[in-house]
Amino acid sequence: LxxxxxxxxxxxxxxxxxxxxxxxxxxxxxxxxxxxxxxxLGKGLGATLCAILAIQFLWFFGLHGQIIVNSVLDPIWNTLTLENLTAFQAGQPIPNIVTKQFIEIFTVGIGGSGMTLGAVILMIFFCKSKQLKQIGRLAAPAGIFNVNEPVIFGMPIVLNPTIFIPWVLAPVINVIIVYFAMSAGLVPLTTGITVPWTTPIVISGMLATNSWQGGVIQIIELLVVMVCWFPFIKSLDRTNVKMESEEE
Known part of the structure; x- marks a missing residue:
């Protein structure tokens, strides 16, 4: 008492x-x-890029960057999301570019943390290594729904210096592209409607922005990821092919 x-x-x-x-x-x-x-502070591009970099760095060392960073920034992103939803329901101009949906749909929504769906496609269609092809085929079904642990731990991405640069660079470039596309009015802002992060690419972008442009910008993001990853995947592929031929 x-x-x-x-x-x-x-x-x-x-x-x-x-x-x-x-x-x-x-x-x-x-x-x-x-x-x-x-x-x-949290709705600016600078803070968003810092969050993306933190997510990528943490994942590289085997820590779930998305959960760790989200636990700190979710209150901010959710507040911005609510402001957008309130404005959308009232028929008023939507105020915020960066929201919870911006982070999930236009980063995680391209194959999971690090946007690895592009890497999966490259492994399936452009790699000669049996190991990488097999990883790509096994990771593809889950990757379509933005679950990419098979790639992160199967390639592996964790503590793999060969692919550190595209792992960090591709998400940063894409966040900048989407941010300025929305800022310029080329892509509508997210409406605040909750879209599950497991929703496949294109569908999730269209639902989050209530427009076809949201799906198109996701396709552009996928192509950017593939361009960023291609030389590094090929380098890893050559190394694996050499190792596999020596084992035979």
Missing amino acids: IPAVITLTVFLLFRIGFMFTPWGNVHDFIYEIVQAPLVS
């Missing part, structure tokens, strides 16, 4: 004290002093 009384008394005094401030309550105080500045 004593801890309960002390706890209730302390927080009651806080509540009474905030009634005499310009905010009126602690919730509005936290929103104005803490949440609003963080939301303003």
Whole structure:
């Protein structure tokens, strides 16, 4: 009883004290002093690129970058998403480019973290190595639904210096492309409608933006990934082919 009384008394005094401030309550105080500045910072391109880089670096070392970064930034991205949804439902201009759907549909939605669907396609159709072809075929069904652990741990991507550059570079380039495409009005902003991150490419982009342009920009992203990955995949392929021929 004593801890309960002390706890209730302390927080009651806080509540009474905030009634005499310009905010009126602690919730509005936290929103104005803490949440609003963080939301303003989090919706910028710079902060978004930092988040993408953190995700890629963490995954490279075997840590689930998406979960780790999302646990910090989801409150900001979800707030921006809600603002877009409210504006969309009211028929008003949608305010935010960066939202939870922007991060999921136009990054994770291209084959999972790191946008590896392009790498899977390259392994299936452009590699001669039996190992890489097999990994591509096994990873393709899951990759279509943006589950890419078979690639991350099967290629592997984790601690593999050969493919570190495209692993980090491709998502960064694509985020910049989509951001400026939306900023220029070429692609509508995300409406705030929740689209499951496992929704396949093109469909997810169209649903998230309520437009065909959302699907087209995802195809462009896929092609960018393939261009970024191609020389590095071929280098890895040559190494694997040599090893396989020596084993025979």
